[in-house]
Amino acid sequence: MNKLQRFLCLLLSVLLLTQAPLLAMAEATEDAAGLPEELIVGHPTVTKGDFFTELFGNDTADIDVRALIHGYNLVNWDQNQGTYVFDPSVVQTIGPVEVDELGNHTYKMIIYDDLYYSDGTPITAWDYAFSILLMMSPEIEAIGGKIYRAEHLMGYDDYIATRKKILAGEELTDDDVRSLSGVEVHSDHEIWFHLDADFLPYFFETGLLLTVPYPISVIAPGCKVYDDGFGIYLGNADPYTEEPVFTPELLKKTILDPETGYNSHPSVVSGPYKMVSWDAATGEGHYEINPYFKGAWMHNNLPGPDYSGPVNYVQVMDIDNETPKLDANGQEIWLVKPTIEKIKFVVADNDTMMQQLADGELHLVNKVTYGPTILDGLQNGRDKGIAYQNYRRIGLAFLTFTYDWPTVHDMEVRQAIAWCMDRDLLGALYCGSEDGGQTFALRVDGYYGMEQWEYKLLSGELSYPVNFLDQVTLPQVQVKDGEEEDLTKKYKNRYVETQEDYEKAVAAWEALAKEWGDKLVKYTVDLSKAKKLLEKAGWTLNRNGEPFQEGTDDVRCKKMEDGSIVALDLTLMYPAGNHMAELMQTAVRSETNISAREGSPEPDADAGSFVDNLARVGIKLTLVPTPMEELLKSYYRQTERTTDMIYLATNFHVIVDPSITYSTDTTKNHEIWNNTYSDDEELWIDAKAMRKTEPGDIFEYVSKWVTFQERYNEVLPTIPIYSNVYFDFYNENLQNYYITGQVTWSQAILPSYFALENEPAAEEDGEFESFDD
Structure with missing residues (x-):
């Protein structure tokens, strides 16, 4: 493995992290040996019921369920190669990328003929075509979903314009494009993709073809995908039916019905498990093995030569069905089928989850962040039969703004708020001991997490990807256009x-790394800077429109262009039950808690809590506890915003593309993905430049990433607080569970099983990363 492969394999997927109350859970039954027959998994976040796609929400617990029940993605992340590859369990053959005279790229692939849904229905190329058309359809947007922007596919804009005319009931003309030319289906098992040269280059190009199959018979009964030689399109299965069957009314019933809709109760799926039931009131879900699942590609969980355990490994054979198929590194390809028959997924409370693990009410808790809970597990878990593994987060906790509100639209206001927050202290106390002396958090100053490969590269944790040509497997030259x-x-x-x-x-x-270290502002408590910024932005009045008097008036105000007086009387929404809210109101540095760490800025000597600091500069802050489901709806703009700020956390996708997240392009409907409604043109331009990098050009990409981070750090569409080390705690009889090599517990659980004999964990107990004073 070369240096590029070693460091790129550190990328993981984006997720939202928060806390939620514990709900009642029944004990699992046990077999004759006293081992559980059903795995009970607890997560600090309650499931919201968006188990279809991220188009209707992206709660971290829901993402885990999706990974459990949906499978056979055309593309997968290969941690051995450190890049996206076509999944060898799905794609049987893939030809070389074809580039035409305009620079468009074509991928031609044949998928296996042994893929089935959980009801035994075959999965074909038409299912992948349906998924693409469904996710981008205006009908999804009409029922409240955030449509998939497939701008990388040829003919996308023209096709969507036609679909919108159909949705509006307008008559089509000969000029309207009825087919999506960017995708062609040539047989039940052959599909082609055409990438638009105007969108390219794209750094993670293969990742643009990520596609999961969904059953048209369940989601759009009476509809059919066609290809008449000009690309794919949706039509009626019965050609004699004139009125379109594919309508918002149909999808609202099949996807969003609270009792039977595919979003919350997906009945026919393609993943290793299928849903048995889900309770919307408690968030509790029950799942069992999908008997038609052929196996998942588990490149880093291969069976050893002497393996004799119960895990069901399946070797992938080449097209002759006699020779083992090999990956790009010459290694044999194996699939793994799940062994644990049943899974129950429940919400788990930080304050009680360790006792529930000890009592057998839980067998695994995932992504534990809260420091006191972690330390309880580390100090007392071994005696209670609890093992653990830890891994660094590829996301962060942050404050996001309702950017289009006048209270927080000024950059100077957002910067002033950042200068009132001791982010080192908040992260240390939330993710560590009560005195902050031992913590599993690290302050971050940009849009990144501590496991993100760009950050690790620039901070010196990874070697620079510079290779001598005679030390790599690539030829000295490549042939392009002859x-x-x-x-x-x-x-x-x-x-x-x-x-x-x-x-x-x-x-x-090294120069790029120094620029990265020098230019990012390390915001901490500096009330003098905060006051000057507010005054610079015109927040110099009181509620009566008179000059603001410090010590007399409660909040600063500003006269707007329409003559109205707006006060910095702010509100912050946070997940109900989350302990961070307490810290924001009470945490103050002292001789008994944390001192400044190396490289961390010193806050004002007389700094108070975050809320108190804001009050001292003329900003009033009221914290509003909100149930997680309501908070996420507000964050995703599914309901009207009611607060100036929201506290929450996220994990990134393997593809980190902020060009949509911070897009200011209102012509492309990007604003539905811009959850802050940021209108900073320069930030968007920097994000687009980062995306449009030739695959493999690592230095160019990271240089653009640094430029984007510098602008983000200045305009602060969100205030980054901390990234952290996650912990998974689990019953010691759960064997072969290796979360460190996977994206989610849903993947790591596939080769796992219960057994009385104890096998060594991926990381031995006692070896964990913390940040001490």
Whole structure:
């Protein structure tokens, strides 16, 4: 594995993290040996019921359920190669990328003929085509979903314009494009994708083809996907039916019905497990093995030569059905089927989950963040039969703003709020001991998490990806359009031929890392700066429109262009029961809690709590506890915002593309994904530049990533607070569970099983990362 492969394998997926109250849970039955027959998994966040796609919400617990019940994605993340590849359990053959004279890219693939849904229905290329058309359809948007923006596919804009005319009941003309030319289905098992040259280059290009199959018979009964030679389109299954069957009314019933809709009760699925039941009132879900599942590609959970355990491994054979199929590294490809028959997924409370693990009411708790709970598990878990593993987060906790409100629209107001927050203290206390002396959190100053490969590269935790050409498997030159292409020139500071060039490339990386370290503002408590920023932005009046008098008036106000007086009387929504709210109101540095860590800024000596600091500069803050489901609806703009700010956390997708998250393009409907409603044009331009990088050009991509982070750090569409180390605690009889090699527990659980004999964990107990004073 070369250096690029080693460091790129650190990417993981985005998720939202928060806390929620514990709900009642029944004990599992046990077999004759006293081992559980059903795995009970607890998560600090209650499931919301968005088990279909992220189009209707993206709660972290719901994401885990999706990974459990949906499978056979065309593309998967290969941690061995450190890149996206076509899943060898799904894609049987894939030809070389074809590039036409305009620069459009074409991918032609054949999928296996042994893929089935949980009801035994075959999965074909038509199912993948339906998924693509469904996710981008205006009908999804009409029922409240956030449609998939497939701008990378040729013909997307013209096709969507036609679909909108159909939805509006307008008559079509000969000029209207009825088919999506970017996707073609050539047989039940052959599908082609055409990527638009105008969208390219794209750094994670193969990842653009991520597609999960969904059953048209369940979601859009009476509809059919066609391809008449010009691309795919949706139509009526019965050609003699004139009125369109595919309508918002149909989808509202089949997807959003609270009792039978596919969003909350997906009945026919493609993943390793299928849903048995889900209770909307408690968030409790029951799942059992999908008997038609052929197996998941588990590249880092291969059976050893002497393996004799109960895990069901299946070897993938080549097209001749006799020779083992090999991956890009020459390794045999194996699939794994789940062993644990039943799973119950419930919400677990930080304050009681360790006792529930000890009592057998839970067998696994995932993504534990709260410090006192972690320390309880580390100090007392072994004696109670509790094991653990830890792994660094690829996301962060943050404050997001209702950007379009006048109270927080000024950049100076957001910066002033940041200068009132001791982020080191809040992260240390929330994710560590009561005195903050031992913590599993790290302050972050941008839009990144501590496990993100760009951050680890620039902070010196990973070697710079500079390779001598004779040390890599790539040829010295590549042929493009009949001409040789010099890799030392194509990829800046990546491939070299001499020691002198190597030293120059490393020096360039070191300079970039220094820029990264020097330019990001390390906001901490500095009330003088906060006051000056507020005054600069015109927040100099009191509620009566008179000059603000510090010590007399409660809040600063500003006269708007329409003559109205707006006060900095702010509200902050947070997940009900989350302990961070207490810390925001009470946490103050003292001699008995944390002191400044190396590289951390010193706050004002007389700094108070976050809420008190805000009050001292003329900002009043009221914290509003809100049930998680309501908070997420507000965050995703599914309901009207009622507060100036929201506290929550997120985990990133493997593809981190903020060009949509912070888009200011109102012509492309991007604003539905811009949850802050940020209108900073420069931030969006920087995000787009990062995306449009040639795959493999690592230095160029990271350079653009630094530029984006610097702008984010300045305008603060959100205030980053901390990233952290996650902990999974589990019953010691749960064997072969290796969360560190997977994206979610839903994947890590597939090769796991219950057994009395204890096997060593991926990371031995007692070895964990913390940040001490």
